[in-house]
Amino acid sequence: MKKILIILFMFSFFSKVTAGSNGTAYDYEFSNIDGNLIKLSQFKGKVVVVVNVASRCGYTPQYEDLQTLWSEYKSKNLVVLGIPTNNFRQEPGSNKEIKDFCDTNFGITFPMTEKTDVIGTNSHPFYKWARKDYGIGAIPKWNFHKIIIGKDGKVATTFSSITSPSSKKFINTIEKLI
16 A cells, blocks of 8 residues: 555656646736736637747847738737747847837737746746646747647647747647637
């Protein structure tokens, strides 16, 4: 009996949390780049691409692909949400400077939050939840890391910075989810 308990105890460390036990993305909210509230619950039933962004990153040209994605798929229940962050020391500007940069250089119309921590102890609660819901793949390793929230409000998958939002793999994933 003691051996069975030890074995069960050992395997309990490897068990995955069951879906739904950590809530959903809809439990979280952000302040937008203008200081107004963005409740993720307003996106229920939609696929949401959450991307931590920065204006001084080698991946900054992905803004253009994100805008194209937003323009082409918003009518099909897709939301792109940009999360500016300076966690990787590539977004030193104020919210106004970030907004002006995005407007001027990329004509961004998708929702953007205020500058937010996405890693570490001060990370936004959404990112802490995503890590619990999905695992370490939800933790941004660099700017332009993409977390895709399915229509059920759970993390469906993630893509690293290197994967362009215009890549076939990314678009195929979006089209399957919407």
